[in-house]
Amino acid sequence: TIQKTFSIVKPDAVKRNLIGAIYQRIEQAGLKVVAAKMIHMDADKAKGFYAEHEGKPFFDDLVAFMTSGPVMVQVLEGENAVARYRELMGKTNPEEAACGTLRADYALSLRHNSVHGADSPESAAREIAYFFADDEIHTRG
Numbered sequence: 001t002i003q004k005t006f007s008i009v010k011p012d013a014v015k016r017n018l019i020g021a022i023y024q025r026i027e028q029a030g031l032k033v034v035a036a037k038m039i040h041m042d043a044d045k046a047k048g049f050y051a052e053h054e055g056k057p058f059f060d061d062l063v064a065f066m067t068s069g070p071v072m073v074q075v076l077e078g079e080n081a082v083a084r085y086r087e088l089m090g091k092t093n094p095e096e097a098a099c100g101t102l103r104a105d106y107a108l109s110l111r112h113n114s115v116h117g118a119d120s121p122e123s124a125a126r127e128i129a130y131f132f133a134d135d136e137i138h139t140r141g
């Protein structure tokens, strides 16, 4: 099944000029970028995005980091895109991420882990709608 997923290139990766490198890896993996923009989130936007983590010990630092600079947000489309993009990213903690994954190659730490990806088709739909209007998404099938 052709799916959509949601992805963020986080501030640590944008700062280090890794947007193109990460997009190249996404495209090489056969996923299509069907929507994209650069945004600088304010605290309310970031808190809403990470609402499920509110109250956790790392929440305030997570929001501070995600608002520390611009990010790229994008919608990726492809066969089984949610799971395939998660595989491409590797585990959340770069020390546990498999060789050749984005986080193994680019992440600096658990917090500064370069990329985000939706964890299920339901999260993907919610996260896409949080950042994109329907007419900003250029489905290519």
Ligand code: CMP
Residues within 6 Å of the ligand: 053, 058, 062, 092, 110, 111, 112, 113, 115, 116, 117
């Ligand atoms: P992300 O996929 O964006 O979802 C939530 C983020 O919180 C996660 O990536 C990590 O960067 C961060 N995170 C998760 N667990 C911890 C933790 N224990 N300490 C610091 N940051 C964390």
